[in-house]
Amino acid sequence: MSVHPPLDPAHDxxxxxxxxxxxxxxVAVVGADRLAAxxxxxxxxxxxxxxxxxxxxxxxxxxxxxxxxxxxxxxPSAEHWFGTDRVGRDVLSRVLFGARTSLTIxxxxxxxxxxxxxxxxxxxxYAGGWLRDVIMRVTDVFLAFxxxxxxxxxxxxxxxxxxxxxxxxxxxxxxxxxxxxxSMASTIRGxxxxxxxxxxxxxxxxxxxRHVLPNSLTPVLVQLSLDAGGVILTAAxxxxxGLGAQDPTAEWGLMVxxxxxxxxxxxxxxxxxxxxxLVTAFCFNVLGEGLRDALDPRRGNR
Amino acid sequence: MARHLLxxxxxxxxxxxxxxxxxxxxxxxxxxxxxIAAEGxxxxxxxxxxxxxxxxxxxxxxxxxxxxxxxLAQGDLGESxxxxxxxxxxxxxxxxxxxxxxxxxxxxxxxxxxxxxxxAARYRRGPVDTTVRLSSMLMVSAPVFLLALAIQxxxxxxxxxxxxxxxxxxxxxxxxxLTVYTNLTALDALITGNWPILVSTLHHLVLPAVVLAAYPxxxxxxxxxxxLLEESNQDxxxxxxxxxxxxxxxxxxxxxxxxxxxxxxxxxxxFAYSLVNSFLVEAIFxxxxxxxxxxxxxxxxxxxxIAGVTLVIALVxxxxxxxxxxxxxxxxxxxxxx
Numbered sequence: 001m002s003v004h005p006p007l008d009p010a011h012d013x014x015x016x017x018x019x020x021x022x023x024x025x026x027v028a029v030v031g032a033d034r035l036a037a038x039x040x041x042x043x044x045x046x047x048x049x050x051x052x053x054x055x056x057x058x059x060x061x062x063x064x065x066x067x068x069x070x071x072x073x074x075x076p077s078a079e080h081w082f083g084t085d086r087v088g089r090d091v092l093s094r095v096l097f098g099a100r101t102s103l104t105i106x107x108x109x110x111x112x113x114x115x116x117x118x119x120x121x122x123x124x125x126y127a128g129g130w131l132r133d134v135i136m137r138v139t140d141v142f143l144a145f146x147x148x149x150x151x152x153x154x155x156x157x158x159x160x161x162x163x164x165x166x167x168x169x170x171x172x173x174x175x176x177x178x179x180x181x182x183s184m185a186s187t188i189r190g191x192x193x194x195x196x197x198x199x200x201x202x203x204x205x206x207x208x209x210r211h212v213l214p215n216s217l218t219p220v221l222v223q224l225s226l227d228a229g230g231v232i233l234t235a236a237x238x239x240x241x242g243l244g245a246q247d248p249t250a251e252w253g254l255m256v257x258x259x260x261x262x263x264x265x266x267x268x269x270x271x272x273x274x275x276x277x278l279v280t281a282f283c284f285n286v287l288g289e290g291l292r293d294a295l296d297p298r299r300g301n302r
Numbered sequence: 303m304a305r306h307l308l309x310x311x312x313x314x315x316x317x318x319x320x321x322x323x324x325x326x327x328x329x330x331x332x333x334x335x336x337x338i339a340a341e342g343x344x345x346x347x348x349x350x351x352x353x354x355x356x357x358x359x360x361x362x363x364x365x366x367x368x369x370x371x372x373x374l375a376q377g378d379l380g381e382s383x384x385x386x387x388x389x390x391x392x393x394x395x396x397x398x399x400x401x402x403x404x405x406x407x408x409x410x411x412x413x414x415x416x417x418x419x420x421x422a423a424r425y426r427r428g429p430v431d432t433t434v435r436l437s438s439m440l441m442v443s444a445p446v447f448l449l450a451l452a453i454q455x456x457x458x459x460x461x462x463x464x465x466x467x468x469x470x471x472x473x474x475x476x477x478x479x480l481t482v483y484t485n486l487t488a489l490d491a492l493i494t495g496n497w498p499i500l501v502s503t504l505h506h507l508v509l510p511a512v513v514l515a516a517y518p519x520x521x522x523x524x525x526x527x528x529x530l531l532e533e534s535n536q537d538x539x540x541x542x543x544x545x546x547x548x549x550x551x552x553x554x555x556x557x558x559x560x561x562x563x564x565x566x567x568x569x570x571x572x573f574a575y576s577l578v579n580s581f582l583v584e585a586i587f588x589x590x591x592x593x594x595x596x597x598x599x600x601x602x603x604x605x606x607x608i609a610g611v612t613l614v615i616a617l618v619x620x621x622x623x624x625x626x627x628x629x630x631x632x633x634x635x636x637x638x639x640x
Contacts, residue, residue, distance in 0.1 A: 035435070035436070035439075137313070137316050137317065137320065138320070140313070140316075140317045140320070141317050141320030141321055141324060143619075144317055144320075144321050144616040144619045144620050145321070145324070145612065145616055146574060146575070146577070146578040146612075146615050146616070146619070147578075148578045148581065149578060149596075149608075149611065149612045149615060150328075150612070152596075152600055152608070153328040153331075153608060153612065156600065156603060156608070157328075157331045229442075229443055233443075233445055236445050237445065237446070237447065237579075237582060240445075240447050240582065241581075241582070241597075241600075243600075253445070253447075256445070256447060256448060256451075257447075260447075260451060260586075263451050263455055264455055264459050267455075270448070270451060271448075271452075274445060274447075274448035274451075275448075277445045277448065278440075278443055278444050278445060278448065281443035281444075281445075282439060282440060282443035285439055285442060285443050286439055289439075
């Protein structure tokens with residue numbers, strides 16, 4: 001979803017943005033929505049930074065457990081653009097490597113949540129009846145649990161780590177996808193082409209796989225990009241509380257927590273990772289909004 | 303209407319039961335041994351066994367669950383392992399302080415967020431709209447702990463306009479002691495006419511409430527704008543414009559009421575979210591609420607306390623959703639028919 005080919009003048013804003021294949025609509029509207037376009041470009045840069053962190057980072061060893069106590073708490077300078085932390089590690093290098101941690105967590109959480117959530121949702125929506133009721137009530141129970149608290153409990157049971165954070169956040173995130181795809185699936189179930197397939201003797205599983213699932217996916221994709229920012233914020237909050245990534249790992253929330261007590265004297269230790277969280281979440285949010293406007297015909301004219 | 307209400311109530315009861323079971327399981331899985339906590343770390347094996355038996359920890363899980371439900375029905379959430387007091391009485395003190403903060407933030411969200419959304423919808427695509435969209439997007443994207451640190455440093459530490467921490471000036475406990483009715487300090491001070499504490503509380507409340515309100519304000523502004531724009535595409539809006547009502551009047555007098563439904567459900571959702579977010583804010587502003595209590599419970603692996611907090615927050619969420627649903631039904635006849 002993060003690749004956006006340059007805007008073709010042939011489908012400029014003059015055309016109704018919601019005509020044609022959805023890939024085209026995305027290009028047209030994201031191109032027309034400057035904020036979303038900027039978000040997409042910055043996100044590409046962040047992803048590139050995450051992938052290329054070992055080569056981009058001026059001091060790659062500082063992303064792990066290296067310490068240089070003589071260089072502790074230096075302000076931003078030519079050698080250390082973002083300054084150094086309490087044990088003298090280069091903050092810029094850690095922020096770059098932190099992008100890896102945050103994006104990995106976001107991708108893993110959303111993948112788990114979407115696969116589990118969409119599977120249950122499509123089953124609930126297509127099957128209907130008591131199965132739907134059971135699935136939806138279980139969904140309600142998990143929706144009622146605040147992500148941060150369930151994560152806290154899981155972190156206590158499994159021990160705090162990046163993996164625990166992923167499991168914990170995914171455990172509270174899937175219900176949204178179940179709700180979304182259940183309502184899509186139950187709408188699609190009543191469509192004429194599904195009836196036609198059923199009359200032709202197509203099996204249930206095949207109908208779900210070939211008709212219901214693909215047609216439920218567009219809103220899920222939009223939701224994924226809208227949610228990525230939220231997942232990154234939640235993951236950062238967890239490690240800020242000490243329940244996610246642990247020390248030598250470069251993780252933005254954890255870095256803010258480590259810099260917190262120094263904030264009035266050495267602001268850069270907490271500020272740069274904090275800003276990294278803000279910028280990444282912001283870009284995902286504007287891109288998600290742009291995509292939603294692009295793919296939802298009712299919102300297409302905004 | 304009555305059927306709809308009963309159905310919703312039934313669903314809410316089911317969800318609450320589910321929440322109770324899950325929070326019970328969490329409490330039993332968390333590796334803090336209640337027997338050791340009750341008898342002390344130096345207790346002998348025999349004492350521990352005796353305590354396990356007394357606390358019912360030697361029985362099978364379903365039996366334990368049954369006892370937990372029985373106790374819960376009598377309003378007993380067990381005893382905190384750290385404070386050695388009933389979890390319910392601990393929560394009775396901690397929850398109001400958090401609610402004070404969250405309610406202040408929600409008030410800000412509604413009072414600031416809805417007008418911002420209306421303005422953005424009225425001047426759609428203009429500079430006002432762009433400014434509102436950008437700033438509300440920033441507000442929902444900012445990590446709350448970073449915001450708290452930045453605002454505390456700027457307005458408390460550097461400028462000194464507001465106090466940096468605490469709920470009110472503790473010295474006032476000597477000069478004008480507070481009579482406690484509700485544990486909502488601001489409300490108690492108001493009822494009893496305790497002006498020094500009221501003023502001090504409000505003064506302390508400003509910064510954490512503003513920080514906590516950032517996300518709700520942004521989300522409410524976005525939702526109001528989107529719902530109003532959707533509504534202004536409807537036929538009734540066109541007719542009202544044809545009748546000569548100005549754009550702002552069409553939005554505020556006619557479109558806001560049908561658009562308020564989604565905004566209300568958002569507020570309920572964000573309320574629960576903010577209650578959890580307040581944990582992070584409370585830690586930074588040293589606010590004596592649920593956040594501090596939970597942080598302590600986490601640090602000392604206090605399972606009954608953690609389960610209690612989880613349960614209370616889930617209950618708040620279920621309750622709010624129910625209220626919103628009923629309010630929506632009252633406001634919008636279309637929901638009643640569905």
